[in-house]
Amino acid sequence: METFSVKEHRLDNGLRIVLAPDLLNPVAAVCVWYGVGSRHEGPGRTGMAHLFEHLMFQGSRNVPGNGHFALLHEAGSRPNGTTNFERTNFTETVPSHHLELALWLEADRMGGLLDALTQESLDNQRDVVKNERRQRYDNLPYGTAWERLVAMAYPPGHPYHHLPIGSMADLDAASLQDARDFFVRHYTPDNAVLAVVGDFDPEQALGWIRRYFGGIAGPSYTAAPPAAVLPELMGSGxxxxxxxxxxxxxxxxxxxxxxxxxxxxxxxxxxxxxxxxxxxxxxxxxxxxxxxxxxxxxxxxxxxxxxxxxxxxxxxxxxxxxxxxxxxxxxxxxxxxxxxxxxxxxxxxxxxxxxxxxxxxxxxxxxxxxxxxxxxxxxxxxxxxxxxxxxxxxxxxxxxxxxxxxxxxxxxxxxxxxxxxxxxxxxxxxxxxxxx
Missing domain, CATH: 3.30.830.10 (Metalloenzyme, LuxS/M16 peptidase-like)
Structure with a gap:
């Protein structure tokens, strides 16, 4: 596990790249982290980061509908994404000869998701997220426990006061323009890290990354305001x-x-x-x-x-x-x-x-x-x-x-x-x- 080397690069558009070849098994993992989570959501817009975790699998410029899933499944991979308070990540592990496909797919949604984002896809995934909330929180014994604890630990108005799942009311209120604005603000190359680990040639992989990601432009990422100063201790129970x-x-x-x-x-x-x-x-x-x-x-x-x-x-x-x-x-x-x-x-x-x-x-x-x-x-x-x-x-x-x-x-x-x-x-x- 400790025998592989790590090389870092940065594209002109700000994308950070970490390459770590490891030839033990003929597979390669691609991971993209975006520096956006529930703490970056504004008042009345809770749940947007998690909603976009879903929307990122719903089509992009050259990959319609569920094509992202379909192409990776055919390649023997099970792609996944998760959202927490501070980041959203996307991961897939593919046979080494499908690494170029995985990189191209990640680049296509980073640079071309808005081309495929429609009211229909937004409504579809909004319903999926709302159903997830019902199943995991609202209709489960003790289901609201974690939501309540977080709200007690971080006061109202603090960016960490709410969970990534968001509220039903805020999910319902999200418009197509809200979604577009959220993507433009946060899903920029200079707010992302791309890591590749496994059986691959670093120079070849870097060439693919430059080809597919290098032309992705957009407004420079503007960091969210710092979280309100919060004492390290609650001070009172x-x-x-x-x-x-x-x-x-x-x-x-x-x-x-x-x-x-x-x-x-x-x-x-x-x-x-x-x-x-x-x-x-x-x-x-x-x-x-x-x-x-x-x-x-x-x-x-x-x-x-x-x-x-x-x-x-x-x-x-x-x-x-x-x-x-x-x-x-x-x-x-x-x-x-x-x-x-x-x-x-x-x-x-x-x-x-x-x-x-x-x-x-x-x-x-x-x-x-x-x-x-x-x-x-x-x-x-x-x-x-x-x-x-x-x-x-x-x-x-x-x-x-x-x-x-x-x-x-x-x-x-x-x-x-x-x-x-x-x-x-x-x-x-x-x-x-x-x-x-």
Whole structure:
């Protein structure tokens, strides 16, 4: 994994290129990151970045309809796209002899999507996104949990206050001109990174890229205004209780965390892994395996660069346990962790868990291409051929004292939003928030 070289280039139109040949398998991955996510959406226009993730597969200048999917499927690839708060990405891994096709397709939609964007395609994908919202959020038990937590962690008016899925009202309000304006503002070459990893000749690939992408022009990208200054810590806790038709009670926490790219962010990842990753993590041992007060428990870190990152805990109560009892046990364990920090055994186990996740992600050419795009987009650099070893060294450098200090300051009641789901009929109760 660490034997390939990395070369960076930039076209005159601003497109950043990262090429990393790796001849182990006869495949090549193409990844394009655009520096646009839900944080770049204006008031009343939530959901636009995610909507465009879908529209990018709905035809371009020389590829009508679903032709992008069809051509790549015929080539043996399964293309994909995702959107988060800060970026939109598109990836495909193809047999090496189809690399030129993949590059041409990416260039055709970067430079020619507006030629194919119609009211019909907009309406079609608007309906698809609205249905996705119904299936994943509105009509699913606990489906609004993540949306609520994010809104509690980032105040109204802040660019990170809403999820990429957007609201039904804003999706309905989006016009064809709104969509065209959004594309022109954000889908420019100088707001994109193109990475190619795998079995290919760098000079040949660079020639194709110059041929297909070099002529794409357009207005220079104008960066969105900086996010409103937000304290790294919430300063005071918040709490919302939701009565809903759910199988059991649930307790969810959200914490403001250090920004990605910092040593403190690695300590945050280790701390959350100590608490909730793996069957022998501290909270699972206590709440799931010993007390059996929780039926399931998960934790994670959403790494962000334009605002404090977001750490979370998601705990479902067992049938015989009330949410009040669950919260009491949870607070007891979190308080103990803030006082004692991790044991050496917990630290080793958490590092191993995170390292396994990292290596699993980087074992494919697609995973490495995505990571190179991430580094170039958010940090303006790439680790030249040492993606895994650099990341592993950062994890190994985190000490027990750092995790202890992190837990004492960040995993604190004054820096958390608490969301509680109580089974029952949705109703407005004093001090509680009925489901939407």
């Amino acid at each position: 918040s709490r919302t209780v939701v009565r809903a038709d759910v199988p059991s009670g649930a307790v969810l926490h959200a914490y403001r965390m250090p920004r990605d790219g910092t040593r403190e962010a690695e300590a945050a990842a280790v701390a959350l892994a100590v608490l909730g990753s793996g069957r022998n993590s501290r909270l699972k041992l206590r709440l799931v395996r010993r007390d059996r007060s929780a039926s399931s428990l998960s934790s994670g870190l959403i790494r962000l660069t334009g605002a404090p990152s977001l750490g979370w805990l998601d705990i479902k109560a067992s049938a015989a346990t009330t949410t009040a009892e669950l919260e009491a046990s949870l607070d007891e364990e979190l308080g103990r962790f803030a006082i004692t920090g991790p044991t050496e055994e917990e630290l080793v186990r958490a590092r191993a868990h995170l390292e396994r996740q990292l290596l699993t992600r980087l074992e494919s050419v697609g995973g490495r291409a995505d990571e190179l795009c991430r580094q170039a987009t958010f940090f303006g650099r790439v680790e030249r051929g040492r993606i895994a070893s650099t990341a592993l060294a950062q994890l190994d450098a985190v000490t027990a004292d750092e995790v202890h200090a992190f837990a004492a300051t960040r995993l604190h009641p004054s820096n958390r939003a608490v969301l509680v789901f109580e089974p029952g009929v949705a109703a407005t109760v004093p001090g509680e928030d009925a489901t939407r």
